[in-house]
Amino acid sequence: MLTEKVKIQPEVLEAVVIRFVGDSGDGMQLTGTQFSDTSAMFGNDIATFPNYPSEIRAPQGSLYGVSGFQVHIGSVEVSTPGDNLDLLVAMNPAGLKTNLYALKPGHTIIVDSDAFTKKNLEKAQYETNPLEDHSLDNYRVIQVDMTSLTKEALKDVEGLDNKAITRSKNMFALGMVYWMYGRAKEHTIDFFNKKFKTKPHLIEANTKVLNAGYYFAETLELIPNAYTISPAKMASGTYRVIMGNTATAWGFLAAAEKSGLELFLGSYPITPATDILHELVKHKHFGVKAFQAEDEIAGIASAIGASFAGDLAITTTSGPGLALKGEALGLAMTMELPLVVVNVQRGGPSTGLPTKTEQSDLMQAMYGRNGESPVIVIAASTPANCFDFAFQAAKLALEHMTPVILLTDGYIANGSAPWKIQSVDQLPEIKNNITKEAVENWHPYTRNEKTLARNWAIPGTPGLEHRVGGLEKDSITGNVNQAPENHEKMTYLRAEKVKRVQNYIPEIKTEFADSGDLLVIGWGGTYGSLHSAVKQINQEGYKSIGFAHFNYINPLPKNTKELLSRFKKILVCELNNGQFANVLRMNFSGFEFLQFNKVQGLPFGNNELIDEFKKLVK
Amino acid sequence: MEAIVEKKYTYRDFESDQEVRWCPGCDDYVILRSMQKALPEMGVKREDVVFISGIGCSSRFPYYMNTYGMHTIHGRAPGIATGVKLANPDLSVWIMTGDGDAMAIGGNHFIHVLRRNIDLNIVLFNNEIYGLTKGQFSPTSLVGQKTKSSPYGNTQPPFSPGELALGANARFFARIGGNVPKDISQILIEAHKFKGTSLIEVLQNCVIFNDGCYSNVTGKDVKEDKQIFLEHGKPMIFGKNRDKGLVLNKLKLEVVTIGENGITEADILVHDAKEKDPTLHQMLVRLKYPLATGIIRSFDDVTFEEREDALTKQVKANSKFTKTNDLFYSGEIYMVK
Numbered sequence: 001m002l003t004e005k006v007k008i009q010p011e012v013l014e015a016v017v018i019r020f021v022g023d024s025g026d027g028m029q030l031t032g033t034q035f036s037d038t039s040a041m042f043g044n045d046i047a048t049f050p051n052y053p054s055e056i057r058a059p060q061g062s063l064y065g066v067s068g069f070q071v072h073i074g075s076v077e078v079s080t081p082g083d084n085l086d087l088l089v090a091m092n093p094a095g096l097k098t099n100l101y102a103l104k105p106g107h108t109i110i111v112d113s114d115a116f117t118k119k120n121l122e123k124a125q126y127e128t129n130p131l132e133d134h135s136l137d138n139y140r141v142i143q144v145d146m147t148s149l150t151k152e153a154l155k156d157v158e159g160l161d162n163k164a165i166t167r168s169k170n171m172f173a174l175g176m177v178y179w180m181y182g183r184a185k186e187h188t189i190d191f192f193n194k195k196f197k198t199k200p201h202l203i204e205a206n207t208k209v210l211n212a213g214y215y216f217a218e219t220l221e222l223i224p225n226a227y228t229i230s231p232a233k234m235a236s237g238t239y240r241v242i243m244g245n246t247a248t249a250w251g252f253l254a255a256a257e258k259s260g261l262e263l264f265l266g267s268y269p270i271t272p273a274t275d276i277l278h279e280l281v282k283h284k285h286f287g288v289k290a291f292q293a294e295d296e297i298a299g300i301a302s303a304i305g306a307s308f309a310g311d312l313a314i315t316t317t318s319g320p321g322l323a324l325k326g327e328a329l330g331l332a333m334t335m336e337l338p339l340v341v342v343n344v345q346r347g348g349p350s351t352g353l354p355t356k357t358e359q360s361d362l363m364q365a366m367y368g369r370n371g372e373s374p375v376i377v378i379a380a381s382t383p384a385n386c387f388d389f390a391f392q393a394a395k396l397a398l399e400h401m402t403p404v405i406l407l408t409d410g411y412i413a414n415g416s417a418p419w420k421i422q423s424v425d426q427l428p429e430i431k432n433n434i435t436k437e438a439v440e441n442w443h444p445y446t447r448n449e450k451t452l453a454r455n456w457a458i459p460g461t462p463g464l465e466h467r468v469g470g471l472e473k474d475s476i477t478g479n480v481n482q483a484p485e486n487h488e489k490m491t492y493l494r495a496e497k498v499k500r501v502q503n504y505i506p507e508i509k510t511e512f513a514d515s516g517d518l519l520v521i522g523w524g525g526t527y528g529s530l531h532s533a534v535k536q537i538n539q540e541g542y543k544s545i546g547f548a549h550f551n552y553i554n555p556l557p558k559n560t561k562e563l564l565s566r567f568k569k570i571l572v573c574e575l576n577n578g579q580f581a582n583v584l585r586m587n588f589s590g591f592e593f594l595q596f597n598k599v600q601g602l603p604f605g606n607n608e609l610i611d612e613f614k615k616l617v618k
Numbered sequence: 619m620e621a622i623v624e625k626k627y628t629y630r631d632f633e634s635d636q637e638v639r640w641c642p643g644c645d646d647y648v649i650l651r652s653m654q655k656a657l658p659e660m661g662v663k664r665e666d667v668v669f670i671s672g673i674g675c676s677s678r679f680p681y682y683m684n685t686y687g688m689h690t691i692h693g694r695a696p697g698i699a700t701g702v703k704l705a706n707p708d709l710s711v712w713i714m715t716g717d718g719d720a721m722a723i724g725g726n727h728f729i730h731v732l733r734r735n736i737d738l739n740i741v742l743f744n745n746e747i748y749g750l751t752k753g754q755f756s757p758t759s760l761v762g763q764k765t766k767s768s769p770y771g772n773t774q775p776p777f778s779p780g781e782l783a784l785g786a787n788a789r790f791f792a793r794i795g796g797n798v799p800k801d802i803s804q805i806l807i808e809a810h811k812f813k814g815t816s817l818i819e820v821l822q823n824c825v826i827f828n829d830g831c832y833s834n835v836t837g838k839d840v841k842e843d844k845q846i847f848l849e850h851g852k853p854m855i856f857g858k859n860r861d862k863g864l865v866l867n868k869l870k871l872e873v874v875t876i877g878e879n880g881i882t883e884a885d886i887l888v889h890d891a892k893e894k895d896p897t898l899h900q901m902l903v904r905l906k907y908p909l910a911t912g913i914i915r916s917f918d919d920v921t922f923e924e925r926e927d928a929l930t931k932q933v934k935a936n937s938k939f940t941k942t943n944d945l946f947y948s949g950e951i952y953m954v955k
Contacts, residue, residue, distance in 0.1 A: 037950065040952070041950065041952050043952070043954060187950070231954075234954045235954070236953075236954050236955050237953075237954060238947065238951050238952070238953055238954075239951065239952055239953070239954055240946075240949070240950060240951045240952070241950070250942070250945070250946065253942045253945070254942050257941065257942050262705070264701065264704065264705055266697075266701060283939075283945070284929065284930045284933040284934065284937075285933050285934050285937035285939045285940070286939065286940075286942065286945075287930070289704050289705070289926075291700070291701070291704060293697060293700075293730075294726055294727065294730040295726060295727075297694060297697065297727075298694070298696075298697035298700070298726075298727055298730070299697075300697075301690070301694040301696075301697025301698045301700075301701065301727075302697050302698065302700045302701035302704070303701055304690075304698050304701060305670070305688075305697070305698035305699060305700060305701025305702035305703075305704075305705065306701035306702065306704060306705035307701075308668075308686075308688060308698075308701075308702055308705075309668075309701070309702045309705035309706045309709065310705060310706065311705040313701070313705075327691050328691060328694060331690055331691050335688070420954075421946045421947060421951065422946070423943055423946070424941070424942050424943055425943075459665065459666070459668050459686040459702070459706065459709050460665055460666055460706060460708065460709065461665055462663070462664075462665040463665070464665070465664060465665055465684055465685050465686050466686065466687075467634070467669075467680050467681050467683075467686070467687035467688070467689065468687075468688055468689075469680070469681070469687075469688060469689025469690065470673075470689060470690060470691055471689065479636060479681075480636075480681065
């Protein structure tokens with residue numbers, strides 16, 4: 001059953017990276033989620049990275065059908081799902097083949113040896129069985145006949161077919177890993193009790209298999225309990241584990257409550273943004289109106305209508321959807337209505353890589369509309385702060401009467417992390433520009449002198465009947481006015497309104513060094529990778545490398561230029577071909593912006609970043 | 619339900635201060651005035667009325683109404699109007715659109731808004747041509763029609779808006795000529811009363827690019843013989859002498875003459891606009907002679923917002939969440955000291 005027995009002295013590790021891989025129907029996402037949730041409840045910091053194919057059930061055993069879930073748990077701050085694995089759990093040969101590259105030499109592989117059949121080996125394009133051909137000699141391989149052991153554990157449970165039995169073997173693997181890392185099983189057993197409330201035989205079966213795996217690891221003393229990971233030192237408070245998309249949805253719920261407006265979502269399903277729709281549609285008890293429209297355009301169109309009628313209106317999508325929404329977004333911009341567009345970025349162009357992450361919609365967010373059409377663009381940078389930036393997007397839209405594009409990406413949207421719960425009463429106020437009084441000389445485009453936000457007169461208000469539209473408008477009355485000077489005036493006005501948002505957003509700060517040899521710049525979802533790499537190189541003694549991460553893209557923070565001038569070299573790191581670097585070039589001449597780009601649909605790895613930094617700093 | 623107005627409006631109260639800029643002689647003026655005259659009869663407050671349009675000649679309509687209004691983008695008015703109505707179901711929401719706006723670029727939204735049956739009113743100005751872009755064929759132009767983009771004749775067979783609408787499960791469909799203001803006003807009032815999506819196709823003459831396209835059916839001298847104006851509960855009789863009627867012959871509607879071949883008024887079909895089964899309504903919509911006008915279908919059904927409202931009430935009654943904090947602190951939370 002086991003190829004080797006190794007006695008490793010129990011040691012305390014700061015952090016461990018584990019990846020569960022198997023067929024897309026093997027339940028790897030569930031296994032990984034259970035392990036990371038349990039670890040968070042134990043007090044560890046966590047970061048997760050689900051990586052799955054765009055096919056729902058790709059052909060069984062195939063290389064491209066492999067689904068994986070990586071989790072990084074630590075007793076120290078953990079900001080990325082980690083680069084190299086300490087443990088790989090592979091439920092089949094294809095999973096082993098496609099993931100072995102990431103495992104640190106000498107570290108552990110747990111495999112379901114029952115799955116290493118001739119047929120599965122062929123599908124994974126193995127010429128010989130890696131469990132037998134010594135190709136894994138550099139690793140610690142733990143072979144477990146997981147399928148047979150699962151069947152054995154379930155032989156007395158009634159009402160299970162063969163498929164149900166085989167499908168629960170992921171819980172065997174989870175049980176083993178729980179024991180290895182000293183995790184309690186109770187959270188997962190509670191989960192079974194809730195999930196299978198009406199199917200007691202499934203509660204029994206899954207619990208049995210989980211226990212079987214746990215006791216298999218323990219009782220037979222085959223795997224030493226080598227690793228313990230103590231709780232991380234985190235700010236005190238009440239926490240929960242949250243996924244980025246859920247955090248985004250909840251940020252809008254909080255903004256609606258804070259602003260006293262009802263939340264309207266107009267949306268069309270698209271990977272990886274759909275979970276925001278799934279989440280918001282549940283919350284009718286808060287008066288949320290979540291409307292699944294017939295297409296992306298109707299999604300944003302309905303949100304524009306709801307905004308005109310006085311709701312906090314949002315629409316959610318991913319890259320291709322944003323392309324379809326472009327014309328309507330320009331309409332909202334020129335009608336000067338509050339609206340938030342969430343773009344959970346994925347690999348492009350066109351259909352691209354629906355389930356993979358990328359930051360390549362930045363230029364589309366900035367400029368993807370006809371005419372001079374500025375909108376506020378902000379980006380969340382961690383799963384948990386999707387909450388903050390959704391709230392902030394709503395606040396800026398309502399206070400400045402303009403559309404806001406909130407960029408997240410597949411990586412932070414599907415990743416989960418501990419979130420220190422934010423109580424709504426402690427969040428900042430959200431003002432709005434609603435007007436209810438019919439005063440003399442009132443006009444729809446009467447503006448707030450400071451923000452230039454126009455007032456918001458809502459249908460149903462007597463005396464404020466007015467018309468707005470896509471044709472160029474008079475700067476005050478809002479009536480159609482296509483005079484040359486008026487058009488130019490309006491163009492500048494709309495640009496100035498967005499520019500003035502600079503006065504209402506925080507300045508950009510650096511971490512690790514305020515000045516020095518190299519400034520590492522990132523934006524959006526790469527915060528964890530970049531922060532962790534700069535931290536590590538700093539600990540290695542490179543003290544002159546600073547890090548600045550942007551959440552506000554349009555407008556940029558006021559002090560950006562001053563900050564750039566404090567470093568000898570500037571390196572802009574992005575998961576695209578240099579889009580933010582170009583935004584910076586357009587705004588700040590006289591600086592050389594070096595680029596480090598990755599366009600593989602994957603997040604940055606720690607080592608590749610550190611290697612690049614070292615090239616630039618002696 | 620909109621509150622009943624105490625103040626009595628006149629059509630003047632619904633005129634905006636903007637100069638109307640359609641071509642002289644355009645039927646759009648007739649529709650505008652019919653609307654302004656119908657609104658005081660509807661018992662709705664001016665501030666509760668919203669006009670939403672897309673792009674095209676007809677879509678300038680909201681600018682001329684002293685109500686709330688939005689002149690939006692091509693084809694998307696149904697989406698925008700849906701958002702307005704869901705945000706505030708108390709509003710009376712009108713979509714003003716044309717055959718290009720609704721049937722071509724907005725075709726998808728057109729069928730889906732009808733399918734959902736949200737309480738909106740759609741006025742479709744059908745002139746079988748693109749006017750604002752100066753004379754290209756539209757999805758309702760006839761085969762063979764010569765236009766700027768079909769100089770040798772149109773080769774694309776048209777949609778019939780009514781057939782398309784009933785195919786999309788429209789609950790209310792009316793058709794009316796663009797030259798009969800009183801009838802238009804009356805149908806607008808009925809559409810307003812109807813709970814659900816109502817579609818009114820106005821056969822609107824374009825004096826510049828498609829002049830006379832309906833004159834053989836809507837012309838003053840021919841309309842009584844060429845049209846059958848349908849009224850719920852009344853026999854399907856038409857003609858200057860009120861001697862023609864419709865009967866069902868096997869699976870077809872047939873024109874008969876009362877007093878000939880033993881036909882009496884009792885043999886004539888009686889119009890039932892409220893019938894759920896749309897079969898006969900479809901046949902009426904397809905009829906070329908006589909052309910059916912008036913309210914062809916008006917089937918009372920549950921509206922989208924009624925379904926949504928009922929569901930929301932039910933969820934609220936069964937939910938333990940009233941504030942977001944109830945949600946944020948629910949389920950698996952843990953303390954870090």
